[in-house]
Structures are given as structure tokens and as C-alpha cells.
Amino acid sequence: MRPTMAKLNILRYPDPRLHTLAKPVAAVDDRVRRLVEDLLETMYAAEGVGLAATQVDVHERVIVMDTSSERDNPLILINPEITARSVELAVAEEGCLSVPQIYDKVERHARVTVRALGRDGEAFEIEAEGLTAVCVQHEMDHLLGKVFVEYLSPLKRDRIRTKMLKKTREEQRGR
Numbered sequence: 001m002r003p004t005m006a007k008l009n010i011l012r013y014p015d016p017r018l019h020t021l022a023k024p025v026a027a028v029d030d031r032v033r034r035l036v037e038d039l040l041e042t043m044y045a046a047e048g049v050g051l052a053a054t055q056v057d058v059h060e061r062v063i064v065m066d067t068s069s070e071r072d073n074p075l076i077l078i079n080p081e082i083t084a085r086s087v088e089l090a091v092a093e094e095g096c097l098s099v100p101q102i103y104d105k106v107e108r109h110a111r112v113t114v115r116a117l118g119r120d121g122e123a124f125e126i127e128a129e130g131l132t133a134v135c136v137q138h139e140m141d142h143l144l145g146k147v148f149v150e151y152l153s154p155l156k157r158d159r160i161r162t163k164m165l166k167k168t169r170e171e172q173r174g175r
Contacts, residue, residue: 008042008056022143028121039064048097050135052142063139077116084113
């Protein structure tokens with residue numbers, strides 16, 4: 001059984017902190033490993049497939065993901081860098097824990113190669129395709145201060161922004 005970790009607060013679009021550029025992790029130490037565990041706990045609790053530290057207001061280059069069907073194969077990417085992208089593009093429907101209940105189609109590279117550090121601090125490289133490739137690119141956008149709705153038309157983006165602001169106001173009144 002996993003020990004209970006802190007469930008972190010996920011920032012909601014259009015929170016300006018989501019546009020903060022993440023800094024590289026200087027060393028994979030106990031603090032970073034604790035952050036990884038907290039991110040995993042938060043991602044699983046929110047039923048997401050990926051979560052970037054930026055989304056919980058920690059502006060460091062840390063991503064957790066789990067695109068496995070059993071939800072038992074987490075992938076930890078610390079200081080990730082995409083080293084290769086396929087010429088081939090693919091369109092997939094995306095959602096985001098920072099933009100709850102909003103889904104839309106986004107075009108991304110069909111395959112990517114990523115180099116990163118694991119929670120042990122060791123470097124590794126993976127080739128990703130399908131949902132994993134989409135997730136890697138989506139989460140890496142967060143580290144650059146970009147949310148998936150920025151790929152959509154200005155009209156769609158404005159509608160989503162209005163909807164998210166309204167939802168936040170309603171929740172604050174309901175407290």
C-alpha cells in the first residue's frame with residue numbers, strides 16, 4: 001500500500017501562473033522525489049493521465065504521467081527535452097486537469113523522442129507514440145507556460161476562458 005501523500009491544488013485556466021516558465025531541477029533530491037510522489041497522488045486522484053509541476057504552482061521542469069490502461073505504470077520526467085519529432089502529425093482530442101471538462105482536437109507530432117531524468121536522478125531516453133506522445137507534448141507545453149486551449153481558435157479560447165471564470169465564481173460563492 002502506498003503511503004498517503006499530499007493532494008496538491010491544481011491551478012485552473014486562465015490563472016496567470018499557468019503561463020510561468022518552469023526552471024530546470026538543479027538536483028534530484030528528497031524534495032524533488034517528494035514533489036514527484038505528491039504530483040502522482042494528485043494526478044491519480046483527479047483521474048488524469050499527466051500532470052506538470054507548473055499546474056500545481058511549482059515552476060520546475062517535472063512531469064508525471066501514466067497512460068497505461070491499468071493506471072499502474074507511472075512515467076516520471078525530470079528536466080525533459082524532446083530530442084526528435086516525427087514529420088508525421090496526428091490529431092487527438094485533448095483535455096487538461098487545469099481546464100476541467102473541456103476537450104478539443106489538437107494537432108501534434110505523431111512520435112517524439114524524449115530525454116529526461118528519472119526519480120533516481122539517472123538519465124534515460126524514451127520513444128513515445130500514440131497517447132504517450134500526445135501527453136508528453138501536452139505536459140511539456142505546461143513547462144513552457146502554454147495551455148492546450150492556446151492551440152484553439154480565439155473564439156473557442158474566449159468561450160472556454162469565460163466558462164472557467166464563471167465556474168470559479170460559482171464555486172467561490174458556494175463556499
